Amino acid sequence: MSVIETNKLCKTFEGVVPVKAVDNVDLKIENDEFTAIVGPSGSGKTTLLNIIGGLDRPTSGSVKVNDIELNNLSDNELIKFRLKHIGFVFQSYNLIPVLTARENTEFVMLLQNTTVEERNERVDALLKEVGLEDKVNSRPLELSGGQQQRVAVARALASKPDFVLADEPTANLDSKSAENLLDIMLRLNKEEGITFVFSTHDQRVIDRARRVITLEDGKIISDITQNEN
Amino acid sequence: MIFKVAWRNIWRHKIRSLVVIIALALGLWAGVFSSAFTQGMMNQKIESVIRMEMSHFQIHQPKFRDEFDSKLFIKDGLSIQKIINQEKDVVASSGRIIAMVMLGSANTNGSVKLNGIIPSDEAIVTELDQKVTTGAYFEGVKRNPILISQKIAEKYKVNVKSKVIITLQDINGEITAGAFKVVGIYNTKNGMYDEINVFVRRSDIANLMVAEDNVHEIAVLLNNHDLAEPMATKYQKAYQELEVLPWMDLSTGMRMMIEMMGTYTLIIVGIILIALLFSIINTMLMAVLERVKEIGMLMSIGMSKPKVFFMILIETVCLTFLGAPLGLLFSYGSITYFGHTGIDLGSAAYADMGFSNVIYPSLEFGDYLDVSIMVIIMAIIASIYPAIKALRLNPVEAIRKI
Ligand SMILES: Nc1ncnc2c1ncn2[C@@H]1O[C@H](COP(=O)(O)OP(=O)(O)OP(=O)(O)O)[C@@H](O)[C@H]1O
Ligand SMILES: [Mg+2]
Numbered sequence: 001m002s003v004i005e006t007n008k009l010c011k012t013f014e015g016v017v018p019v020k021a022v023d024n025v026d027l028k029i030e031n032d033e034f035t036a037i038v039g040p041s042g043s044g045k046t047t048l049l050n051i052i053g054g055l056d057r058p059t060s061g062s063v064k065v066n067d068i069e070l071n072n073l074s075d076n077e078l079i080k081f082r083l084k085h086i087g088f089v090f091q092s093y094n095l096i097p098v099l100t101a102r103e104n105t106e107f108v109m110l111l112q113n114t115t116v117e118e119r120n121e122r123v124d125a126l127l128k129e130v131g132l133e134d135k136v137n138s139r140p141l142e143l144s145g146g147q148q149q150r151v152a153v154a155r156a157l158a159s160k161p162d163f164v165l166a167d168e169p170t171a172n173l174d175s176k177s178a179e180n181l182l183d184i185m186l187r188l189n190k191e192e193g194i195t196f197v198f199s200t201h202d203q204r205v206i207d208r209a210r211r212v213i214t215l216e217d218g219k220i221i222s223d224i225t226q227n228e229n
Numbered sequence: 230m231i232f233k234v235a236w237r238n239i240w241r242h243k244i245r246s247l248v249v250i251i252a253l254a255l256g257l258w259a260g261v262f263s264s265a266f267t268q269g270m271m272n273q274k275i276e277s278v279i280r281m282e283m284s285h286f287q288i289h290q291p292k293f294r295d296e297f298d299s300k301l302f303i304k305d306g307l308s309i310q311k312i313i314n315q316e317k318d319v320v321a322s323s324g325r326i327i328a329m330v331m332l333g334s335a336n337t338n339g340s341v342k343l344n345g346i347i348p349s350d351e352a353i354v355t356e357l358d359q360k361v362t363t364g365a366y367f368e369g370v371k372r373n374p375i376l377i378s379q380k381i382a383e384k385y386k387v388n389v390k391s392k393v394i395i396t397l398q399d400i401n402g403e404i405t406a407g408a409f410k411v412v413g414i415y416n417t418k419n420g421m422y423d424e425i426n427v428f429v430r431r432s433d434i435a436n437l438m439v440a441e442d443n444v445h446e447i448a449v450l451l452n453n454h455d456l457a458e459p460m461a462t463k464y465q466k467a468y469q470e471l472e473v474l475p476w477m478d479l480s481t482g483m484r485m486m487i488e489m490m491g492t493y494t495l496i497i498v499g500i501i502l503i504a505l506l507f508s509i510i511n512t513m514l515m516a517v518l519e520r521v522k523e524i525g526m527l528m529s530i531g532m533s534k535p536k537v538f539f540m541i542l543i544e545t546v547c548l549t550f551l552g553a554p555l556g557l558l559f560s561y562g563s564i565t566y567f568g569h570t571g572i573d574l575g576s577a578a579y580a581d582m583g584f585s586n587v588i589y590p591s592l593e594f595g596d597y598l599d600v601s602i603m604v605i606i607m608a609i610i611a612s613i614y615p616a617i618k619a620l621r622l623n624p625v626e627a628i629r630k631i
Contacts, residue, residue: 055529056625076534083531090529090628093522098237103230110230111532159531 001067003163003195004029004052009061011047011218021047022058023218029163029197034189036209037199044218045199046167052197053086053165054078066162083111087156089166089198094152095140101127101151102136108159126154130184146177150184157188163195170202182208231536235544238516239551246548249512253505253552254559260501261560261600264494265592269568271490272591275454278483281417283476284323284354284448286461291472293445294479297329297342299400299438303471306444318451318460321353324444326434330397332427334385341381342425343395345434345444354450357415357428364389364413373433374412378423382414389414395429399438407437418586494596495603502607509608513545513615524619525627538616545612553604557597564590 004027011022021044029035037045050056051063054070063070065085073081082088095104105123114122127136130150140148149169156164166185170178182205188194198205206212214222239246279285288309290301303309310324326345331338344351348367352358357376358366367374375393377385387393389411396406409429417423435441451460457475465473477484517524528537571587 050625050628053529055628079528079531079533082529083533086531088530090526093526096234096523096527098234098241099230103233107230108530111530111536155530 002028002064003031003033003066004197005064005067006052007062007064009048009051009063010059011044011051011056012059020218022051024061025218025220027213027220029195031195032189032193033195033197033211034186034209035197035211035213036206037197037213037215038201038206039215039221041201043215045215047218048215049165049167049197049199053088054082083108083159085162087159087161087164089149089152089156089164089169091168091171092145094155095148097140100137100139101132101143101147101154104140104151105154105158108155112159122158123154126157127151129157129188130154131180144177146173146180149173149177149181153181153184153188157194163197166196166198168199168201170200170205175204178202178205231540232543232547235540235547238520238544239548242516245512245515246551249509249548250552250555252508253549254556256501256505257498257553257556257600257604258559258563260498261494261557261592261597262563262590264497264596265560265564265568265590266572266588267493268490268592268596269590270588271486273589275483275487277419278480279450279454279457279476281355281419282422283479285451285454285457286449286464286473286475287479288447288449288464288468288471288473289445291470293327294472297327299328299398299445300402302326302400302440302443302445303447305442306447307442309468310444310447313447313449313464316460318453318456320450320452321350322447322449323347323350323354324431325351325446325448326431326438326440326443327445328397328434328438330395332381332385333394333396334387334391336386337384339384341427343397343434344426344428345431345438345440346428347431351428354448360415360417361413362416364411366413367430368412370410370412373407373409374430375409376413376415376428377411378426379414379416380420380423381427382411387411395437397438400440400443405437407433409433494592495599498600498603502603506607506611509545509549509611510614512548513541513612514618516544517541517615517619521622521627524622525624528622528624529628534620537619541616541619542609542612545615546608549604549608549611553601553608557601560592561597564592 006025006027009022009025009027010020013019013021025048037048039045047056051058052065054065054073057071068081070078070081096107099107102123105126106119109119109122124133124136127133130153132147132150132154135143135147140151143151153164170181173181185196186208189196200206209226211223211225213220288303290303292298293301306324310322313319313322323346328343329340330343332341352366361376362379367376377387382388385393391411393409393411394406395409396404399405449460451457461473461475477487524537567590571589574586574588
């Protein structure tokens, strides 16, 4: 069973000129994958990730996460589903500005009604994992962009998701921070077996992905598994 | 944690939140204090109406209060008074002979209301003896003493020991007159009252009017304001041919004023709260709209709609509850302070209308409670619209803008 499986997935944005943002996408993503979705601007990366993440609904076709058909879930069920199964890292605005790194990470766990002991333990471990053990009490504004994204990764993992979706997580970062974030993601993937699916424009990021899926006009035009490096 | 987020969000825009909090505090303060002021004014008016003018209830012949006709007397009023005095909640009663009479001094003539009283009874019922400023309360003048007000003394240019002539109809309608000597001058500070009332001994005027044991008015003082109506009703039943009325029906407009006062606080505070409601909605709406992305992100990562709703609600309620207790505290402080020292309006105009010119604001505990409940309701109403606005957000669209 694949973690993510799409079947003839289509998404059309109606408008003066309808846009087929996702066009007949068949995709399987397995556990432990570290997959990059690439393609030019407007090729449908964000749209595809949003549908896989249960944030948006396809026009046609199906999307299954761990064999659960997302089309069958109501909006409220989708919210619960996201909370339980998916970790998100967005390009920016990942964090609640008024909460510290620690509180931001803890927040999702609170939404899941995790016990205090487990929260304390996990939050510290996660922030250590992303190298922010000395920044736990800093608020987002006191952190660099790279540090903020690392908190976002910790936050995404806090809910013990089935996989992490990241839409251009490095787009706002300088190359060094991007590199660093990717190191962390790769390590989490290798050591903890966490599945990452992320979109990117950045060639250096693409180079480090194990599988690279290229979109153009909403269609998959290539799907390459490359060597680890 | 939601409380923490809400609390910290309030302080994200310190000035903006402070403006709302201060507006709320000041608005409430203004509303509560002004109703306490009015309430205090009313309480003093009621107190003065009861203590000085009406007592708790009065008995007359049905038409007497309109016509002041000497013939409309209460037959054997003094014995009725004795019966009433045996009631355990009756402090004292005063049987009065009342007549509209001509008062003449060396300088002026004019009509006044003559009250023939038993000085010792009247001293208890209206504390008239306490109001004497010059001369004495029916002491020092043996024959036909008369107590007049400061106002009348000035108007008729008379003083203690001056002689005045009273011309009146006896109870049979015959014109008669008598000479009286000013024994004392009183001042109740109630201009309207002072302008017309003069007092003589009942026995003196009874002789002049051939009134015997009859009186025109029996005023009864009770030990509790709340008993006025039930007692009046009770004696109305006992003396069906007479008219027995509690104080609020004796003084024109009193009943209406009392009933109005009951809702006054609610109306004033209500209006102010409605105005504040809009400023809070406005502020919270701004807070929601500038946080579209953040809220979208929260919904994306799995924060349920009820929790988002609750978060905004808590934030609004927190904001309100910062300002409201402050306003109530100001109110309580200032009402207590001025309730003690009084507010001097510095004008005698109020006194002439029967209001005191030093007002002691007062508010009952129940009114504070009503105001607090209204604030809570207002806070919840204020939070609903911005919270719904937040719920309507589509996370994808909110996120897309990132
Ligand atoms: N809400 C929308 N309404 C209408 N059209 C949309 C909407 N969202 C996306 N599109 C269109 O769908 C297509 C795919 O957009 P999408 O954002 O998925 O591309 P992308 O690959 O993520 O691009 P980028 O690299 O710039 O982020 C684009 O042509 C875009 O204009
Ligand atoms: Mg995109």
